[in-house]
Amino acid sequence: MTLPLLQTQALCLTRPSGEKVLQEVSLQIAQGERIGLIGPNGAGKTTLMLCLTGVIRASAGEVRMDGTPVAPGGFHPEMGFVFQQAEDQLFSPSVAEDVAFGARNLGLSGAALDKTVAAALTRVGITALADRPVHHLSGGEKRLACLAGVLAMSPRLLLLDEPSAALDLRNRRRLIELLGGMDQAMLIASHDLELVLELCPRVILIDDGQIMADGAARSVLGDAALMARHGQEVPHSLIHHARVDHAHQRHVVEIKADQRTGADRR
Numbered sequence: 001m002t003l004p005l006l007q008t009q010a011l012c013l014t015r016p017s018g019e020k021v022l023q024e025v026s027l028q029i030a031q032g033e034r035i036g037l038i039g040p041n042g043a044g045k046t047t048l049m050l051c052l053t054g055v056i057r058a059s060a061g062e063v064r065m066d067g068t069p070v071a072p073g074g075f076h077p078e079m080g081f082v083f084q085q086a087e088d089q090l091f092s093p094s095v096a097e098d099v100a101f102g103a104r105n106l107g108l109s110g111a112a113l114d115k116t117v118a119a120a121l122t123r124v125g126i127t128a129l130a131d132r133p134v135h136h137l138s139g140g141e142k143r144l145a146c147l148a149g150v151l152a153m154s155p156r157l158l159l160l161d162e163p164s165a166a167l168d169l170r171n172r173r174r175l176i177e178l179l180g181g182m183d184q185a186m187l188i189a190s191h192d193l194e195l196v197l198e199l200c201p202r203v204i205l206i207d208d209g210q211i212m213a214d215g216a217a218r219s220v221l222g223d224a225a226l227m228a229r230h231g232q233e234v235p236h237s238l239i240h241h242a243r244v245d246h247a248h249q250r251h252v253v254e255i256k257a258d259q260r261t262g263a264d265r266r
């Protein structure tokens, strides 16, 4: 049996206030798989990503990468996390130095480091910003700089939190093409459902810290009743299909309340 790239088992996070932010989240991500993570504001998408990368410690359950437990607080360069708030991620005096930071921590230096940084800047289309102070970037430019910094570390799993937020149409399209051309696995949390539809064959819908559906993107995103129950709308480009293509509906894997046992829900 092939080991999943990343696997969680019954991941829970309860705040000191008693609020249950994640409840028994079990999922698997295969090598190279692209998954959209959708759900309303406050559903727990960011919190889940922070737990997956070990940035915050879950109250119960575990995360494994290649079968090995992910230690909270550890350095996990095989996972590249692009934060929702670019300001949380950028801190070096210039864009190039920021992009170099993680790669340098992985042991790159000299010409090899320069080459890696130049390649990452080129991939996201911000070569011209290399010497700019990070606090002189626009919101969209900051997001691209964050992405370049993560790509420079060649992670095997990318976790992208609202990657298209603040991007203009040209940069959003560039991002979709860039991500679509990559063979790394990625989990993309987004309210941009058209982007999710374009990039992700699989979608996980979470609400109230629980996985509510996990299945083929067109099936989950095209299920109007399911989407409405969780404050979502069927993406425009699917509305026609949702009306006429009932065949897809059969494949929706909605997790009913009485089935939420913490077992693998795929």
Ligand SMILES: Nc1ncnc2c1ncn2[C@@H]1O[C@H](COP(=O)(O)OP(=O)(O)OP(=O)(O)O)[C@@H](O)[C@H]1O
Binding pocket: 015, 021, 039, 040, 041, 042, 043, 044, 045, 046, 047, 048
């Ligand atoms: N540091 C924190 N302390 C206490 N509660 C928090 C903290 N960060 C987030 N929360 C709460 O945890 C819940 C989940 O938040 P989270 O940011 O994971 O949601 P999300 O699905 O990413 O939402 P959005 O779509 O708005 O980005 C929310 O109720 C939020 O208010």
